[in-house]
Amino acid sequence: MAASSTAATEKRRVILEAAVRVFARQGFHTSRVSDIADQAGVAYGLVYHYFPSKEASLDTLFLERWEFMLQAIAEADAIHTAARDKLHAIAAFIVDSYRHDPELMKVIIVEVTRAANTFARTHLEKIRDAYRLIAGIVAQAQREGAFRREITPEFAALAFYGLVEQVLTGWIFDSAPVGDEQFENAKRMIVETICRGLEG
Amino acid sequence: MAASSTAATEKRRVILEAAVRVFARQGFHTSRVSDIADQAGVAYGLVYHYFPSKEASLDTLFLERWEFMLQAIAEADAIHTAARDKLHAIAAFIVDSYRHDPELMKVIIVEVTRAANTFARTHLEKIRDAYRLIAGIVAQAQREGAFRREITPEFAALAFYGLVEQVLTGWIFDSAPVGDEQFENAKRMIVETICRGLEG
Amino acid sequence: MAASSTAATEKRRVILEAAVRVFARQGFHTSRVSDIADQAGVAYGLVYHYFPSKEASLDTLFLERWEFMLQAIAEADAIHTAARDKLHAIAAFIVDSYRHDPELMKVIIVEVTRAANTFARTHLEKIRDAYRLIAGIVAQAQREGAFRREITPEFAALAFYGLVEQVLTGWIFDSAPVGDEQFENAKRMIVETICRGLEG
Amino acid sequence: MAASSTAATEKRRVILEAAVRVFARQGFHTSRVSDIADQAGVAYGLVYHYFPSKEASLDTLFLERWEFMLQAIAEADAIHTAARDKLHAIAAFIVDSYRHDPELMKVIIVEVTRAANTFARTHLEKIRDAYRLIAGIVAQAQREGAFRREITPEFAALAFYGLVEQVLTGWIFDSAPVGDEQFENAKRMIVETICRGLEG
């Protein structure tokens, strides 16, 4: 029974995995449920056994992954002391997430944002949670005198996350593959740019 | 004849305007051509008289507006001398564009810029043109010693545009209306953040 | 006034001519009124000035031409004495019609027959008129003892017209152009086959 | 499982059957897919479950039936010895096909054979296969001295098939029902006319 339960869970994962590949390749709206089923190697009725709708699979994808993101931010906040290090840890987590599974990140960044305009408004709150955590880090750094107060924490979070997302978007839409060195560079440059600015 | 020609052109604009409202409200994929026609107060088929497809209307919307953007960036580069002022002018142009017609900017950012994924790959090059112009501004500032060289111009452009887009995205998905003061603040903070960084 | 009336008539002919080319190339159902207008070099509203509908243009095409056909058959019947010569004259008229304007004949044979299934049932009677004339020729030949009576005149007409039509259909669907010699051969062979049979 | 597989196949046949009735009644271009679905008593989408397009259903109809035709011609060629008997067998097959399912034959002749013009160019080669087989029969009869050589086998095939098609076309567009006697008469007269000619 444990085995069958595991098997069931695995099939669910297979479908979710397939959804990532398909959404990444074709975009959410252009993907058919049958495409997901094909990619997963299952009959397409089965998708409905595990998910109530196509949208639900995107929701699940996002929510599962975003939970990790929030955790990672919280951990970064907990472990490090300097705000700069915290931001670096967060940037590193996101960049490494992309390195590890670029398609998943593509779906989360490109498709969820767009979907937020129609059916996934609920996720906005989750996304804002991340902003708030980052803003919290900035706010603390300001209290400690490490960051200046001219820029509000909320705006700072916007800038930080905006840069990270833009870097990933660049990679996503680039035809050229991204090398390991670029990943490491990106982590460093993100923090450097945000913390010190272009005038430095 | 001049009158009728003008009338024809006007009808085209009416439809384009309607498309903006509808795409902004429902998102491109969820918008029906009949929604556009209804919003424009014209018959269904007239949309197809002026545009070969629903997508073409979005393309037109984007291209027309993006051309303004490229012009504005070029002008900012030509008029000002300090890179900081140039960036401010660009940020101001984009923010004011949003202030003037938030729905149009919403469509361009959410449905095109962030969706270049699937059907708008054609526009990618246009988008990159903007990046290149901004990178050019940064590069010159580096040569003149105003900006430091640790951050590549390309990355700087990413950071700048990413922040601007993120600010707009925030407004787009915010339920609260944005006041004039916030617009002005945003312009200042964008430049301040990018040029001086959080540590200041 | 006479001049303008002539001009008007000419425009009508231009449109009719264009319809032939377009129907021949694309088939009636796949042809748009605008295709006809384009081919004629006129605005497509003008087509409706001369013809009440797209179907009406096909009707006109057919009726005008078929009148010639009936005349030709009647003449052949009047001029010649031997049934064989009459049939040869008719075959020659049809083959020469094709030689002179293959597209027109294509439209009449291919499109009208198909249309007879839907909107052009009226033309069937006209077509039968031709059959009746040919049957009349055969009947007289039987009375004169030139043709045997085993085959009814109606059936004979079917066979004759069927062969002629099939020969034309062959040319119509052939990719290779047809040479003058083949036209002459066809006329001879049609009559020879019908009159003497394969066993000869 | 065998049962369900059979059921699936049966549904396909039901749709194909319905398509015959509908195409025969309204003509291919005037038939809507929904008409077929209604006639078949199935939901709209099921037609597309079995056939990729409306045209594909017509193609299937034609190809399945034409294969029988080719077989029948080949068999006629194999079984009989006298060319006359072979031609009679072929004529009998086609006439009996019409007697058995006039609507199917109507669709094949009016919508496909005579319409190879536009969308059915693919079928041209299949149609020519039939001509070639018949021409082969004639050629052999010529070598054996049963048929004279003045008429080329290709032309003879044209004449034979043209007559058969014309006879059927006559019935198709006739309002009066055709009696059994006429069917038998037709078979005989077709062969008699083709083999011996009108002059006898």
Place this chain on the structure above:
DNA sequence: CATGAATGAGACTTCATTCAT
């Protein structure tokens, strides 16, 4: 759990026809 046949609402697009100019 798993399948895939069946459903049917709904979308885009076409185009014959009308009509104001």
Place this chain on the structure above:
DNA sequence: TATGAATGAAGTCTCATTCAT
């Protein structure tokens, strides 16, 4: 006469979802 903008009904095809097996 001539134009082509405007109309809107109609048609094909898609595909999310259901459900019997």
